[in-house]
Amino acid sequence: xxxxxxxxxxxxxxxxxxxxxxxxxxxxxxxxxxxxxxxxxxxxxxxxxxxxxxxxxxxxxxxxxxxxxxxxxxxxxxxxxxxxxxxxxxxxxxxxxxxxxxxxxxxxxxxxxxxxxxxxxxxxxxxxxxxxxxxxxxxxxxxxxxxxxxxxxxxxxxxxxxxxxxxxxxxxxxxxxxxxxxxxxxxxxxxxxxxxxxxxxxxxxxxxxxxxxxxxxxxxxxxxxxxxxxxxxxxxxxxxxxxxxxxxxxxxxxxxxxxxxxxxxxxxxxxxxxxxxxxxxxxxxxxxxxxxxxxxxxxxxxxxxxxxxxxxxxxxxxxxxxxxxxxxxxxxxxx
Numbered sequence: 001x002x003x004x005x006x007x008x009x010x011x012x013x014x015x016x017x018x019x020x021x022x023x024x025x026x027x028x029x030x031x032x033x034x035x036x037x038x039x040x041x042x043x044x045x046x047x048x049x050x051x052x053x054x055x056x057x058x059x060x061x062x063x064x065x066x067x068x069x070x071x072x073x074x075x076x077x078x079x080x081x082x083x084x085x086x087x088x089x090x091x092x093x094x095x096x097x098x099x100x101x102x103x104x105x106x107x108x109x110x111x112x113x114x115x116x117x118x119x120x121x122x123x124x125x126x127x128x129x130x131x132x133x134x135x136x137x138x139x140x141x142x143x144x145x146x147x148x149x150x151x152x153x154x155x156x157x158x159x160x161x162x163x164x165x166x167x168x169x170x171x172x173x174x175x176x177x178x179x180x181x182x183x184x185x186x187x188x189x190x191x192x193x194x195x196x197x198x199x200x201x202x203x204x205x206x207x208x209x210x211x212x213x214x215x216x217x218x219x220x221x222x223x224x225x226x227x228x229x230x231x232x233x234x235x236x237x238x239x240x241x242x243x244x245x246x247x248x249x250x251x252x253x254x255x256x257x258x259x260x261x262x263x264x265x266x267x268x269x270x271x272x273x274x275x276x277x278x279x280x281x282x283x284x285x286x287x288x289x290x291x292x293x294x295x296x297x298x299x300x301x302x303x304x305x306x307x308x309x310x311x312x313x314x315x316x317x318x319x320x321x322x323x324x325x326x327x328x329x330x331x332x333x334x335x
Contacts, residue, residue, distance in 0.1 A: 001207065002092055002094045003089065003093060003154070003222060004154055006085055006091050007088045007089060007102045007147070007150050007154055008151070009084045009085050009153050010082060010086060010109075010150075011147050011148065011151050011327070013078060013081060013082040013085060013146075013317070014140075014143060014144040014147050015080065015098060015144075016078060017075070017078050017079060017082060017140065018075070018097050018140050018144055018311065018312070018313055018315050019308055019309075019312040020075050020140070020314070021136075021137070021140060021311075022077055022137075022308050022311035022312070023071070023304070023308045024071045024072055024075050025051055025128075025133065025190065025191070025302060026190070026304055026307050026308060027068070028067075028068070028233065028234070029067075029068035029071040030123065030124075030128045030233070031068075031072075031124065031127065031128060031231060031233055032045075032047070032065060032067075032068030032069040032070075032071055032072040032228070033069050033071075033072045033073060033076075033084060033124065034062040034124065035059075035124065035250065036120070036121045036124045036125060037076065037121070038307045039072070040054075040055035040058065040059065040064060040069075041055070041058070042125050044070075044163060045066050045069035045070050045073060045319045046064060047066065056113060059248050063308060067123060069325050070227050079113075079116070079117065079120065081104075082113060082143075083110075083113045083114070084108060085329055086109050086110050086113050087107070087110060087117050087209075089106040089150075090106040090109075090110050090241070090249075092201035093253050095105045102150065102153060105146065105153070107148065107274055108145045108146060109143070109146050109150070111248075112115055112139070112142060112143055112146060113138060113143060116140065116143060117135065119135055119136040119269065120136060120226070122136075122219065124234045125207070127230070127231035127232055127233070128191070128222040128231060128233050129232050130188065130191040130192050130223070130224070130232060131223060133187075133191040134184065134187040134188050134191050135190070137178075137183075137187040137190075137257065138183065138187060139186060139324055141314070141315065141318055144315055144318065144319075145318060145322050146157045147319075148319055148322050149322060149326060152322075152326045153326075154280055156326075156330070158286075160331075161327070161330045161331020162271075162273065162276065162327045162330070162331055163272060163331070164271070164276075164327060164328055164330070165211065165271070165272070166256060166308055166311060167272075167323065168324075168328040169268065169328050169329055170329070171266065171267075172321075172324045172325040172328035172329070174259075175264070175266060175283070175321050175324060176255045176321050176322070176325055177194065177261050177278060178255075178259055178260065179256065179260070179314075179321050181252065181256070181315060182249075182252045182253065182256040183264055183314050183318070185245075185249040185252045186249060186250060186310070186311075186314060187272060187314050188245060188249070189245050189246055189249045190307075192235050192242060192244045192245055193235030193237075193242065193278055194235070194242035194243070194245040195246065195297060195302050195307065196250075196298075196301065197243045197245070197246040198211075198243055198247060198250070198298065199298065199301070201298045201299055204243055204247050205243060206270070210247055210334050211240055211243035211244050211247055212240070213240040213246040214240065214243070214247070215240050215244050216244060218237065218241045218244075219237070219242075219244040219245045220248075222296075224236065224312075249300075249315050253291065253294055254331060256286055257290075257291050258319075259285055260283060260284075260321075261283075261287055261288070263283065263313070264280045264281065264282075264283035264284035264287065265280065265284065266280070266282025267279055267280035267283065267324060268281050268284070271296065272280070275327070276327075277326065279320065279323060279324050282320045282323075283317075283320050283321070283324065286313070286316055286318065286320050287318045289313060290310070290313040290314065290317055291312045293309050293313050294310055294319040297310055
Protein backbone atom coordinates (compact mmCIF):
# COMPACT_ATOMS: atom_id res chain seq x y z
CA UNK A 1 0.00 0.00 0.00
CA UNK A 2 1.50 3.29 -1.14
CA UNK A 3 0.35 5.32 1.85
CA UNK A 4 1.91 2.88 4.32
CA UNK A 5 5.19 2.79 2.37
CA UNK A 6 5.34 6.60 2.29
CA UNK A 7 4.68 6.74 6.04
CA UNK A 8 7.47 4.25 6.68
CA UNK A 9 9.80 6.27 4.43
CA UNK A 10 8.98 9.46 6.36
CA UNK A 11 9.58 7.67 9.65
CA UNK A 12 12.96 6.32 8.54
CA UNK A 13 14.00 9.75 7.27
CA UNK A 14 13.12 11.27 10.66
CA UNK A 15 15.08 8.56 12.44
CA UNK A 16 18.13 9.54 10.39
CA UNK A 17 17.54 13.28 10.30
CA UNK A 18 17.37 14.02 14.03
CA UNK A 19 20.63 12.29 15.05
CA UNK A 20 22.28 13.71 11.92
CA UNK A 21 21.16 17.21 12.88
CA UNK A 22 22.67 16.68 16.32
CA UNK A 23 25.89 15.42 14.73
CA UNK A 24 26.07 18.50 12.48
CA UNK A 25 25.58 20.81 15.45
CA UNK A 26 27.94 18.97 17.79
CA UNK A 27 30.69 18.79 15.16
CA UNK A 28 30.45 22.59 14.76
CA UNK A 29 29.22 22.32 11.17
CA UNK A 30 26.02 24.31 11.64
CA UNK A 31 27.56 27.20 9.72
CA UNK A 32 29.48 24.96 7.33
CA UNK A 33 27.37 26.63 4.64
CA UNK A 34 26.89 30.28 5.67
CA UNK A 35 23.97 30.82 3.29
CA UNK A 36 20.66 29.07 2.63
CA UNK A 37 19.31 26.98 0.92
CA UNK A 38 22.50 26.39 -1.08
CA UNK A 39 26.12 26.36 -0.02
CA UNK A 40 28.06 29.47 -1.02
CA UNK A 41 25.49 29.91 -3.78
CA UNK A 42 25.80 26.32 -5.07
CA UNK A 43 23.60 23.23 -4.77
CA UNK A 44 26.57 21.43 -3.24
CA UNK A 45 29.79 22.44 -1.56
CA UNK A 46 32.00 24.26 -4.11
CA UNK A 47 35.07 22.28 -5.11
CA UNK A 48 36.44 23.98 -8.22
CA UNK A 49 39.28 26.33 -7.34
CA UNK A 50 37.67 29.42 -8.86
CA UNK A 51 34.38 28.67 -7.05
CA UNK A 52 36.20 28.25 -3.75
CA UNK A 53 38.06 31.52 -4.25
CA UNK A 54 34.81 33.32 -5.07
CA UNK A 55 33.14 31.81 -1.99
CA UNK A 56 36.01 32.84 0.27
CA UNK A 57 35.84 36.36 -1.12
CA UNK A 58 32.09 36.56 -0.56
CA UNK A 59 32.32 35.13 2.99
CA UNK A 60 35.77 36.10 4.32
CA UNK A 61 34.73 35.21 7.89
CA UNK A 62 33.53 31.78 6.77
CA UNK A 63 36.02 30.32 4.27
CA UNK A 64 35.08 27.05 2.64
CA UNK A 65 35.61 23.99 4.83
CA UNK A 66 34.37 21.16 2.64
CA UNK A 67 34.03 18.57 5.41
CA UNK A 68 31.72 20.89 7.37
CA UNK A 69 29.85 22.04 4.32
CA UNK A 70 29.00 18.51 3.21
CA UNK A 71 27.69 17.60 6.66
CA UNK A 72 25.32 20.55 6.49
CA UNK A 73 24.25 19.93 2.90
CA UNK A 74 23.57 16.21 3.43
CA UNK A 75 21.35 17.21 6.34
CA UNK A 76 19.49 19.63 4.05
CA UNK A 77 19.14 17.03 1.30
CA UNK A 78 17.54 14.54 3.69
CA UNK A 79 15.25 17.25 5.11
CA UNK A 80 14.17 18.12 1.57
CA UNK A 81 13.51 14.45 0.83
CA UNK A 82 11.34 14.28 3.94
CA UNK A 83 9.34 17.26 2.69
CA UNK A 84 8.74 15.58 -0.66
CA UNK A 85 7.63 12.35 1.02
CA UNK A 86 5.17 14.28 3.20
CA UNK A 87 3.74 16.00 0.12
CA UNK A 88 3.24 12.52 -1.33
CA UNK A 89 1.54 11.44 1.88
CA UNK A 90 -0.86 14.36 1.78
CA UNK A 91 -1.76 13.84 -1.89
CA UNK A 92 -2.24 10.09 -1.40
CA UNK A 93 -4.28 10.59 1.76
CA UNK A 94 -6.48 13.23 0.13
CA UNK A 95 -7.20 11.04 -2.86
CA UNK A 96 -8.01 8.08 -0.63
CA UNK A 97 -9.93 9.96 2.03
CA UNK A 98 -13.22 8.30 1.07
CA UNK A 99 -11.55 4.94 1.63
CA UNK A 100 -10.54 6.01 5.12
CA UNK A 101 -6.97 7.20 4.52
CA UNK A 102 -5.92 9.99 6.89
CA UNK A 103 -5.12 13.35 5.33
CA UNK A 104 -5.45 15.86 8.17
CA UNK A 105 -2.39 14.57 10.02
CA UNK A 106 -0.26 14.60 6.83
CA UNK A 107 -1.50 18.16 6.24
CA UNK A 108 -0.29 19.14 9.71
CA UNK A 109 3.00 17.37 9.01
CA UNK A 110 3.44 19.38 5.81
CA UNK A 111 2.83 22.65 7.64
CA UNK A 112 5.29 21.56 10.30
CA UNK A 113 8.02 20.53 7.87
CA UNK A 114 7.71 23.92 6.16
CA UNK A 115 8.07 25.60 9.54
CA UNK A 116 11.11 23.44 10.19
CA UNK A 117 12.57 24.57 6.88
CA UNK A 118 12.10 28.19 7.92
CA UNK A 119 13.78 27.52 11.27
CA UNK A 120 16.62 25.81 9.42
CA UNK A 121 17.07 28.95 7.32
CA UNK A 122 16.99 31.18 10.42
CA UNK A 123 19.53 28.90 12.11
CA UNK A 124 22.01 29.88 9.40
CA UNK A 125 21.02 33.50 8.77
CA UNK A 126 20.85 34.26 12.50
CA UNK A 127 24.23 32.61 13.08
CA UNK A 128 23.12 29.64 15.24
CA UNK A 129 21.35 31.78 17.81
CA UNK A 130 20.56 29.42 20.73
CA UNK A 131 16.82 30.16 20.75
CA UNK A 132 16.46 29.38 17.03
CA UNK A 133 18.62 26.25 17.16
CA UNK A 134 16.75 24.97 20.23
CA UNK A 135 13.41 25.65 18.52
CA UNK A 136 14.71 23.78 15.47
CA UNK A 137 15.64 20.82 17.68
CA UNK A 138 12.22 20.80 19.37
CA UNK A 139 10.54 21.17 15.99
CA UNK A 140 12.42 18.12 14.74
CA UNK A 141 11.20 16.13 17.73
CA UNK A 142 7.62 17.24 17.06
CA UNK A 143 8.02 16.22 13.41
CA UNK A 144 9.16 12.79 14.50
CA UNK A 145 6.31 12.51 17.02
CA UNK A 146 3.71 13.33 14.34
CA UNK A 147 5.22 10.79 11.95
CA UNK A 148 5.32 8.10 14.62
CA UNK A 149 1.71 8.89 15.53
CA UNK A 150 0.68 8.43 11.90
CA UNK A 151 2.52 5.09 11.77
CA UNK A 152 0.80 3.95 14.98
CA UNK A 153 -2.60 4.85 13.54
CA UNK A 154 -1.91 2.77 10.45
CA UNK A 155 -0.45 -0.15 12.40
CA UNK A 156 -3.31 -0.32 14.88
CA UNK A 157 -6.11 0.34 12.39
CA UNK A 158 -8.80 -2.30 12.77
CA UNK A 159 -7.30 -3.70 15.98
CA UNK A 160 -9.17 -3.44 19.29
CA UNK A 161 -7.97 -0.79 21.71
CA UNK A 162 -6.00 -1.90 24.72
CA UNK A 163 -7.95 -2.10 27.93
CA UNK A 164 -6.68 1.01 29.69
CA UNK A 165 -7.36 2.34 33.19
CA UNK A 166 -8.80 5.85 33.00
CA UNK A 167 -6.00 7.23 35.18
CA UNK A 168 -3.50 6.37 32.46
CA UNK A 169 -4.64 9.34 30.36
CA UNK A 170 -3.36 12.08 32.70
CA UNK A 171 -0.31 9.99 33.61
CA UNK A 172 0.62 9.57 29.94
CA UNK A 173 0.12 13.29 29.33
CA UNK A 174 2.30 14.05 32.37
CA UNK A 175 5.06 11.83 31.01
CA UNK A 176 4.95 13.67 27.67
CA UNK A 177 4.98 17.10 29.33
CA UNK A 178 7.95 16.21 31.57
CA UNK A 179 9.93 14.73 28.69
CA UNK A 180 9.23 17.76 26.48
CA UNK A 181 10.52 20.10 29.18
CA UNK A 182 13.66 18.02 29.65
CA UNK A 183 14.32 17.91 25.91
CA UNK A 184 14.11 21.70 25.89
CA UNK A 185 16.63 21.96 28.73
CA UNK A 186 18.89 19.50 26.94
CA UNK A 187 18.68 21.47 23.72
CA UNK A 188 19.30 24.75 25.56
CA UNK A 189 22.34 23.20 27.24
CA UNK A 190 23.75 22.05 23.92
CA UNK A 191 23.06 25.20 21.90
CA UNK A 192 24.67 27.37 24.58
CA UNK A 193 27.74 25.10 24.63
CA UNK A 194 27.15 24.34 28.28
CA UNK A 195 27.45 20.55 28.04
CA UNK A 196 30.99 20.55 29.46
CA UNK A 197 30.52 23.52 31.79
CA UNK A 198 30.21 21.10 34.69
CA UNK A 199 33.08 18.67 34.07
CA UNK A 200 32.57 16.61 37.22
CA UNK A 201 29.97 14.07 38.26
CA UNK A 202 27.97 14.07 40.45
CA UNK A 203 29.44 17.46 41.29
CA UNK A 204 29.41 20.40 38.93
CA UNK A 205 32.86 21.87 39.52
CA UNK A 206 35.37 22.32 42.33
CA UNK A 207 33.73 19.56 44.31
CA UNK A 208 30.41 21.42 44.61
CA UNK A 209 27.06 20.03 43.49
CA UNK A 210 25.77 23.45 42.38
CA UNK A 211 27.54 26.37 40.68
CA UNK A 212 29.15 28.75 43.13
CA UNK A 213 27.81 31.83 41.32
CA UNK A 214 24.59 30.80 39.54
CA UNK A 215 23.11 33.32 37.11
CA UNK A 216 19.55 32.26 36.38
CA UNK A 217 18.47 35.42 34.57
CA UNK A 218 21.21 35.31 31.95
CA UNK A 219 21.15 31.52 31.78
CA UNK A 220 17.56 31.49 30.57
CA UNK A 221 17.35 34.76 28.69
CA UNK A 222 15.86 33.30 25.54
CA UNK A 223 16.48 36.20 23.19
CA UNK A 224 19.96 37.54 22.59
CA UNK A 225 20.03 40.66 20.40
CA UNK A 226 20.90 39.74 16.82
CA UNK A 227 23.85 41.64 15.44
CA UNK A 228 25.50 42.13 18.83
CA UNK A 229 27.76 39.18 18.02
CA UNK A 230 29.36 38.05 14.80
CA UNK A 231 27.85 34.63 15.47
CA UNK A 232 26.84 32.43 18.39
CA UNK A 233 29.04 29.47 17.53
CA UNK A 234 30.91 28.15 20.60
CA UNK A 235 28.63 30.26 22.82
CA UNK A 236 28.63 33.76 24.22
CA UNK A 237 27.91 33.13 27.91
CA UNK A 238 30.46 33.14 30.70
CA UNK A 239 31.34 30.03 32.67
CA UNK A 240 29.07 30.58 35.74
CA UNK A 241 26.08 31.13 33.44
CA UNK A 242 26.83 28.00 31.43
CA UNK A 243 27.26 26.04 34.66
CA UNK A 244 23.82 27.26 35.74
CA UNK A 245 22.26 25.94 32.53
CA UNK A 246 24.05 22.61 32.89
CA UNK A 247 23.12 22.23 36.56
CA UNK A 248 19.43 22.93 35.86
CA UNK A 249 19.49 20.31 33.10
CA UNK A 250 21.00 17.80 35.54
CA UNK A 251 18.37 18.62 38.15
CA UNK A 252 15.70 18.17 35.50
CA UNK A 253 17.21 14.80 34.60
CA UNK A 254 16.90 13.67 38.23
CA UNK A 255 13.29 14.84 38.54
CA UNK A 256 12.08 13.73 35.11
CA UNK A 257 14.08 10.51 35.18
CA UNK A 258 12.65 9.51 38.56
CA UNK A 259 9.12 10.39 37.44
CA UNK A 260 9.40 8.39 34.22
CA UNK A 261 10.80 5.38 36.05
CA UNK A 262 7.87 5.45 38.49
CA UNK A 263 5.36 5.95 35.68
CA UNK A 264 6.90 3.08 33.74
CA UNK A 265 6.43 0.84 36.77
CA UNK A 266 2.80 1.97 37.11
CA UNK A 267 2.05 1.30 33.45
CA UNK A 268 3.68 -2.14 33.62
CA UNK A 269 2.01 -3.26 36.83
CA UNK A 270 -1.42 -1.61 36.57
CA UNK A 271 -1.95 -1.97 32.82
CA UNK A 272 -3.38 -5.43 33.20
CA UNK A 273 -1.97 -6.98 30.06
CA UNK A 274 1.17 -7.92 28.17
CA UNK A 275 1.12 -4.84 25.84
CA UNK A 276 1.13 -2.45 28.78
CA UNK A 277 3.86 -4.45 30.47
CA UNK A 278 6.01 -4.04 27.36
CA UNK A 279 5.31 -0.31 27.17
CA UNK A 280 6.04 0.19 30.86
CA UNK A 281 9.28 -1.75 30.80
CA UNK A 282 10.34 -0.02 27.59
CA UNK A 283 9.83 3.32 29.34
CA UNK A 284 11.92 2.14 32.29
CA UNK A 285 14.66 0.76 30.05
CA UNK A 286 14.91 3.79 27.76
CA UNK A 287 14.89 6.20 30.69
CA UNK A 288 17.69 4.28 32.42
CA UNK A 289 19.69 4.11 29.18
CA UNK A 290 19.30 7.85 28.61
CA UNK A 291 20.50 8.59 32.13
CA UNK A 292 23.57 6.40 31.59
CA UNK A 293 24.35 8.11 28.28
CA UNK A 294 23.93 11.54 29.90
CA UNK A 295 26.38 10.65 32.66
CA UNK A 296 28.78 9.26 30.05
CA UNK A 297 28.82 12.55 28.14
CA UNK A 298 30.22 14.23 31.26
CA UNK A 299 32.49 11.40 32.37
CA UNK A 300 34.15 11.05 28.97
CA UNK A 301 34.29 14.78 28.18
CA UNK A 302 31.51 15.02 25.56
CA UNK A 303 32.78 12.65 22.84
CA UNK A 304 30.92 13.26 19.60
CA UNK A 305 29.49 9.74 19.32
CA UNK A 306 28.14 9.72 22.88
CA UNK A 307 26.68 13.23 22.60
CA UNK A 308 24.95 12.28 19.35
CA UNK A 309 23.65 9.10 20.99
CA UNK A 310 22.18 11.24 23.77
CA UNK A 311 20.08 13.11 21.18
CA UNK A 312 19.07 9.84 19.53
CA UNK A 313 18.15 8.46 22.96
CA UNK A 314 15.84 11.40 23.57
CA UNK A 315 14.14 10.66 20.24
CA UNK A 316 13.64 6.99 21.09
CA UNK A 317 12.38 7.87 24.56
CA UNK A 318 9.88 10.21 22.90
CA UNK A 319 8.81 7.29 20.69
CA UNK A 320 7.98 5.23 23.78
CA UNK A 321 6.11 8.07 25.48
CA UNK A 322 4.13 8.81 22.30
CA UNK A 323 3.20 5.11 22.08
CA UNK A 324 1.98 5.21 25.67
CA UNK A 325 -0.11 8.31 24.97
CA UNK A 326 -1.54 6.78 21.80
CA UNK A 327 -2.79 3.67 23.59
CA UNK A 328 -3.84 5.51 26.77
CA UNK A 329 -6.07 7.90 24.84
CA UNK A 330 -7.30 5.33 22.33
CA UNK A 331 -9.35 3.20 24.66
CA UNK A 332 -10.35 3.21 28.34
CA UNK A 333 -11.16 0.05 30.26
CA UNK A 334 -14.79 -0.03 31.39
CA UNK A 335 -15.15 0.56 35.11
